[in-house]
Amino acid sequence: MKGKSGKLFIFSSILTFLLAMFFSQCIDKDKPKADIRGTAYADPATCIKCHKEVYTNYNQTGHYHASQPVAANHLQAGIAATDSQFVFNDSVKIKVEKRKSGLYQVAYFKGKKVRDERFDIAFGSAEKAQTYAYWRGKKIYQLPLTYSTSAHNWVNSPGYPANLVYYNRLVVGRCFECHASFxxxxxxxxGGLTVDEEFDKDAMLYGIDCQRCHGPAANHVNYHTENPGDKQPKFIKPYKSLTRQQKLDMCGVCHSGSDLKAERSTFNFHPGDTLMNFFDPAFGAVNHDPDVHGNQTKLLAMSKCFANSATMTCTTCHSSHEKETGNLVGYSQKCMTCHKAEDHNFCKMAPKLGDAITTKCVDCHMPALPSKVISFKMTDAKETSPYLLRTHRIAIYPEQTAGVLQMLKNNHNKR
Ligand code: HEC
Ligand code: HEC
Ligand code: HEC
Ligand code: HEC
Ligand code: HEC
Ligand code: HEC
Ligand code: HEC
Structure with a gap:
């Protein structure tokens, strides 16, 4: 008898334990998750409760997808579907292969497999390009092939040797400082003088989240959850309270080029901070020829529009939460908030251009120019294809003007 009730006791204890586990998990699901950045940060998913429209729009942007883990079926259909290979020469090529455990970049020498590594992390939303990386232990390495969206094909990763398969380039923390939240x-x-960077797989926050721009918001969330009647924002820095330089720094954290040497991690940058304090001044030498890649802040500063207006910042033309790429008409309208047809400072080309002018400001004054630091080598080709970006030095570009005029003439003749 004793044995039976003993067993019953053990059985019911286990049942109680399992039920307790089950219910505690249910309760945990409703409780906001702790954020790996610390208690000052709210669970990134909680913002949707009170900012639904901003949140859902924002999830479509390049910022949100600036980095992400790669799942087996994750890459856009087009990428996985292409006859995916990159040919170096007669004996060396890399193929993109789909397996049960994921997508791989597989190197072949004279038809024999010599190396394979999996796509684990993607950098870039693939607006123009996407680069990939794989984990080995605590280190992260870049994969040799990058996907070029404009070429619809695989290209040699920027800066990689043209005749050599190379899997050993470490991905550094700086990539994440601009492409991730943490x-x-x-x-x-x-050994020697070198140091490597190691990462914790469980402490990565991919993509750029709300708090990366707005700063830690746990107190903001707690306050407004407890005081639903208060419509004045609390415990969050309003953008309009920032000075012009502070506004520019808020974007400049990731748009001031990568030629500056960071002394402190820019993950700790919050709105209102001074960006230059994060960099080593000895390496912050003035660059008189900033590249179109990643350095919109310095190029814009070289424009007369910026120098001669008191208010221009990035948000004069860009909305922070919406995907707006390709809306060049919309951008031209932004120009005309300051350059009105009836004013003395309107375009001198206006008489020549007629109606076409109202949609084409950007094509002539902010042309897409090739980056000097990044270009792609195409498969089996001797030549490289350029990485084109809109210059933010707003100015007069005679060559591009000639091109646009020719295009308008051709369109006119066709009609
Ligand atoms: C944490 C780093 C970071 C901050 C802060 C940041 N950006 Fe970006 N931005 C990026 C990266 C990385 C990309 C490339 C995204 C991709 O992969 O397409 C990008 C892309 C863009 C684009 C291209 C369009 C798009 O959606 O892809 C615009 C415009 C832009 N940023 C404007 C801004 C403005 C304006 C601010 C300030 C309000 C800002 N950024 C702040 C990192 C940042
Ligand atoms: C790239 C930086 C950046 C990111 C990321 C970002 N914001 Fe903003 N946000 C801004 C800037 C700059 C402003 C002020 C200017 C404007 O409205 O564009 C702003 C304004 C706001 C405002 C007040 C005005 C409005 O548009 O309603 C709210 C609320 C807001 N953001 C919430 C969010 C939430 C929620 C997220 C995440 C889903 C987010 N932001 C992500 C830069 C950012
Ligand atoms: C319980 C409701 C609630 C939650 C959750 C919440 N907010 Fe807010 N937030 C508000 C209210 C109320 C305002 C003021 C009215 C407005 O601008 O919408 C506000 C305003 C803002 C502003 C604009 C400040 C300004 O005026 O420039 C930003 C930025 C912002 N919140 C960011 C966030 C972020 C990031 C999160 C998620 C971490 C978040 N909020 C979560 C209630 C909330
Ligand atoms: C200083 C900030 C910064 C650093 C560091 C940085 N990036 Fe970027 N990256 C950007 C910005 C801004 C853009 C988008 C526009 C541009 O090129 O100016 C971008 C664009 C990209 C794109 C193209 C995205 C697209 O959708 O077209 C890829 C791919 C990329 N970066 C990969 C990397 C990798 C890999 C590293 C590390 C080796 C890295 N980036 C380091 C800021 C940075
Ligand atoms: C915030 C107001 C503002 C906006 C927005 C603006 N500009 Fe300007 N722009 C100016 C000012 C101020 C000048 C200096 C000349 C003057 O005072 O008329 C200027 C000068 C120029 C010049 C002469 C440059 C030179 O080197 O001689 C061009 C071209 C120009 N803007 C084109 C544009 C275009 C194209 C856009 C839209 C992409 C634009 N601007 C948006 C204020 C602005
Ligand atoms: C006078 C208007 C204007 C201002 C101010 C402005 N931009 Fe832009 N930006 C544009 C236009 C136009 C494009 C091209 C958009 C397109 O092709 O879809 C662009 C594109 C971009 C891109 C994508 C690069 C590319 O070639 O696709 C980034 C990143 C960017 N801007 C960042 C910034 C940052 C950061 C600031 C502030 C330092 C800023 N912009 C200020 C007009 C502006
Ligand atoms: C077909 C190319 C083209 C287009 C489209 C175009 N511009 Fe221009 N713009 C030029 C050229 C070239 C000049 C210099 C003309 C000169 O000095 O004779 C110029 C001059 C200017 C100037 C300087 C005027 C001054 O005071 O000297 C401004 C400002 C300007 N454009 C703004 C704009 C705006 C705003 C738009 C769109 C509404 C626009 N442009 C569309 C080619 C163009």
């Missing part, structure tokens, strides 16, 4: 990184000595 990455827990440690520096480890590798």
């Amino acid at each position: 990455a827990d990184r440690k520096f480890v000595a590798t």
